[in-house]
Amino acid sequence: MDESLDHKLIYYINKWVKLKPEEEKKILASFEKQAVKKKIKLLEPGQICQYIYFIIQGGARSYYHDAKGDEHIYQIRLENNWISDLESYFSQQPSKFYLETLEESIVLRISPEVLENLYKEVPKMERYFRILFQKAYINSLARLNSTMWETAEERYNEMIKENCDILQRVPQTYIASYLGIAPESLSRIRKKK
């Protein structure tokens, strides 16, 4: 497997915190690389989430089944992003979610214990994650807001405007779920154009 791919992680961390070569080494040593075929589950409900994953190639989604058995997508993430069930990962309680690859993918994964150690060895990593969660929280609030106060059509248009890669690479059913609407409604919205 292409070794240079690992450095995508380092590249993105370096955007926010400046690492020394020996720190980069320690970080890379803490992650395990995993190749995963399309539609493979990295986590299932009832299991404890053992890893956060940095996607270096491909993509994944997290979803769950509600009481009525309907499937709802929580997150869709392509390469150069993180995905996990953070709640289960940090609390070490059973997850409610599936985590499944959307395409053939390569991920770097790290367990909570190794991450804690890494924070000690490379404190900048804790800074990196502070900034990461901070941004994720801000984004999540913005998404919450648009879900509460904008129409599905407006939300879809924003997604188009951002020229989001996701639109090209995942089925519309998934995008509808991610937008919080039924696939039929997304069809209706698309017809208007």
Add this chain to the structure above:
Amino acid sequence: MDESLDHKLIYYINKWVKLKPEEEKKILASFEKQAVKKKIKLLEPGQICQYIYFIIQGGARSYYHDAKGDEHIYQIRLENNWISDLESYFSQQPSKFYLETLEESIVLRISPEVLENLYKEVPKMERYFRILFQKAYINSLARLNSTMWETAEERYNEMIKENCDILQRVPQTYIASYLGIAPESLSRIRKKK
């Protein structure tokens, strides 16, 4: 003003990271205490958010006016919680939000520069905020999910079940907005009981 109130902040930080006495001192020295009357704006749209606030007494909400002029509440926070417009605070770009006290309040505030310094002097503070944002992100995702896939009635019932202080202390109009519905709809839901 009661000096012991400041230690509420230290008490809550100590739940997640163990501070030494000299660290507690440095932290307290970094925050400014501010007493604020009810319905006072701590931030207005167009201003750059200068502080994150830890509420030691009282409460506050953040809200904005959309293109149609309608008011939407983003967050409602009572004592022992943080409130700010993080996006504006960390980017130092103009905010889109109001930040306003719900009651007569006492807050501890810190500017981005002082916070950066504090991270250097007391690295545990960065760990504290990493954990804080991590939890905030997880909560925000859960709220996003319930907004997308549960009815307003279900969301309101959950709020009751959590026996949320907010229900007793802020007007229903605000609660409706926080739930993402019109005040009339909340009235309708309440009538059913």
Add this chain to the structure above:
DNA sequence: CTGCACCCTTAACCTATGTTAAGAAAAAAA
């Protein structure tokens, strides 16, 4: 090449919630 999943679309009908408007109740101010 064929058949079977899977995905997307359409249309008719349904429902939760929004909107508008009015008035009642409660809280704050005078």
Add this chain to the structure above:
DNA sequence: TTTTTTTCTTAACATAGGTTAAGGGTGCAG
């Protein structure tokens, strides 16, 4: 107390989006 302001309720009507059901397209597996 009386007045004014704010908050809450109700009801009739409007609408975005959900639901159900059917059919068509596309691509992979055999």
